[in-house]
Amino acid sequence: MFFLLYFGCNTKPEKQQQLEKTRALQAESTDISVLLKNAKESLSSSQNGRIFLLEQELAQLEADSARIDQLKKISGAWFELGQPAIAGYYAQEIADLAGTEESWAIAGTTYTICVQQSTEPRVRDYCSGRAVRSFENAISINPDQMSHQVNLALVYTENPPPDNPMRGILMLRELNDAQPNNVLVMNTLARLAIKTGQIDRAIQRLERSLELEPDNQNTICLLATAYGNAGPDYASRAAALAAKCDAQ
Structure with missing residues (x-):
């Protein structure tokens, strides 16, 4: 199936x-x-x-x-x-x-x-x-x-x-395993990670996405959000990417 x-x-x-x-x-x-x-x-x-x-x-x-x-x-x-x-x-x-x-x-x-x-x-x-x-x-x-x-x-x-609450996540992980450098899949998983408070995991995926596609607007905005939730050590990076997100 x-x-x-x-x-x-x-x-x-x-x-x-x-x-x-x-x-x-x-x-x-x-x-x-x-x-x-x-x-x-x-x-x-x-x-x-x-x-x-x-x-x-x-x-x-x-x-x-x-x-x-x-x-x-x-x-x-x-x-x-x-x-x-x-x-x-x-x-x-x-x-x-x-x-x-x-x-x-x-x-x-x-x-x-x-x-x-x-x-x-x-x-x-x-x-x-x-x-x-x-x-x-x-x-x-x-x-x-x-x-x-x-x-x-x-x-x-x-x-x-109700009978399979992890179905969507598992489907995305299977897609990621099949195409580990697919930015759309990585960004989608990162968005869900931000939503569930897994900020470190989100940052890891988004930084890899940014390496692959430096001008991807979705990645830039998501990474600005992730950095913004990662604490004061990431504040300057969050501000820089937020400005870039707003400018595009």
């Missing part, structure tokens, strides 16, 4: 895959109809009017290309209204039509933002499950794109499975 998850090499029959997806959807703690109902109840009359018009325009379209363009407008509108779960649903609708690596990655990223921002367990679970499926689809299209695999692992770190 580990290799299937990472590289998208699925050997299950198509009917079995569809059955598992159906069961997974049935196991969700909420669904889009509930989310839409609750979200619309929280909108002002003008906001509801805007969404209604976008939905009416979508209903009149038949060509996939036109529907995709309209779905982008609806997804963007819901994101602007602070509803990433619903924005993710429409981004997933786009991916179902487009079937591209990029569209699935966007859907996964939108759902991940929902996981990060939501405080309701049922919404987090809904978005987490759909983020996982979106990134798995992106990986199946392009198994060599490391960012999809990192993002998949991050979903599991944001909302750890």
Whole structure:
């Protein structure tokens, strides 16, 4: 299962895959109809009017290309209204039509933002499950794109499975073992280390990242944060990198 998850090499029959997806959807703690109902109840009359018009325009379209363009407008509108779960649903609708690596990655990223921002367990679970499926689809299209695999692992770190709370971390460590000089993976592990107070470990990874890519903005900013949490001995280095982070 580990290799299937990472590289998208699925050997299950198509009917079995569809059955598992159906069961997974049935196991969700909420669904889009509930989310839409609750979200619309929280909108002002003008906001509801805007969404209604976008939905009416979508209903009149038949060509996939036109529907995709309209779905982008609806997804963007819901994101602007602070509803990433619903924005993710429409981004997933786009991916179902487009079937591209990029569209699935966007859907996964939108759902991940929902996981990060939501405080309701049922919404987090809904978005987490759909983020996982979106990134798995992106990986199946392009198994060599490391960012999809990192993002998949991050979903599991944001909302750890109860039966395997270390799954996301272990996935990132496996990626690091496979590509020890991959800056994206090292930076991601360092970010998590900062979050959990493992500052020395974060600094070690980030200093190595900086050696490999001296102009990497993400590394510079993360290392400034790590130095800033490492005590007075690192204060001057933290200030220098913070200035460089702000300047870029």
